[in-house]
Amino acid sequence: MEIVAQHLHQEAIHRTSPIERDLFGRSAFNRYYYSMFIEVRASLAMLRPEWSRLAHAAIPDLLKGKVKDELKRGRKRAEKMGDFDVVSLCESALSATEALAKLMEQGYATRVTADYYPDIPVDFLSANDFQLNTVSVKKAQAWPHRASAFLKTITSAWKQLNA
């Protein structure tokens, strides 16, 4: 999915027609979001199989609710056991959960803008850079990698607590 996003991103930069630049540009945002969404959903499904079919808007709430609660319970358990490596891992995972929830919210809002708000144009800032509703494409390009770093931290703590 990410290579599709990168292709659309490059097309948006290289096209000369303003309409085509806008269409490719908003599609790039959409695909960068989906690239992140698919990875997040797959990782959540590995934590709990029942989380494999979550709707887009449900993911930030799940992260801020059930995932954080479980990590907090685990941290408490690790504290009781005196396993401070796991306590520290849980703390990092809690920060990652918060950051990932925010990232998903921003990505989702941008994807909604890209798909359903053609009246909000893609704004070309320079020859190689554009943004949609204040979100830069460079930021969107980093979404999948950023999400992946957060997910690694979360799954690593989760595994120590639940495997």
Added chain:
Amino acid sequence: MLDHAGILALLGERGISVAGSIVEDTGTSKHIFIHVEVSRDPDNKQVPSNQKLKDASQYLASMGIIVEFLLTDAHHQDIEAGLRATMLHAFGNDIRNAFMSVVKNEAQVWLEPKRTLDKKMSDAIHKKLKTYLKEFFGIELGSLVMTSDANLPSNLAVLRAVRYLAPVDRPCLLRELVNRGFTVPSMDWLRRRLDAMRRKDQIVRLEGDRYAVSLKNIRSLGTVKGRESPDIARLLALAKRGMR
């Protein structure tokens, strides 16, 4: 109900300036997404504050409007871009990428290493990060996470496996940990880990070089009710062994 212009006016009255256009969720949640660009006051506090945003959000919720504020902190984005450039410049052979989030003037940093880093390298990275954040921006390094695929079982994970199989010998425990998706470097690594845990009274060694969780730690490990109860899992494991 307020329209978008009304929401903008209300937020403006509260000193919250909106960036970009208001967007409504097309899915089931019916949330309204609002981009807010935050800045810093002379004391390095966020403007508008999280409390101000929370109050506005609650006020709008009382009118039946659920908003999600999406904050853009250009200052933090610049710091992160600088941090990434600094780390890749200094440790380009060891670090692939770097991310940062800031909560209450403490930075959480995630680094993606290209390989397993030794202590000397980790310390050098830590020192560089601390200097960059503190000297240039007055931000403390809250935590540094090296995202890696290293997957050694923690003491807690080993204890859970011992509880499940007790009394258990080392080869059987090693197999169980591997089945649970952990990497166990060697039998010797496991023996040392178990010895250290035994010295801390976390486990006891029984006849025949087999291990069980100490009474104190069985209590600390706790339990849960329902399908995922470790007691039920253990009972099933015992039954399975008895049936062999």
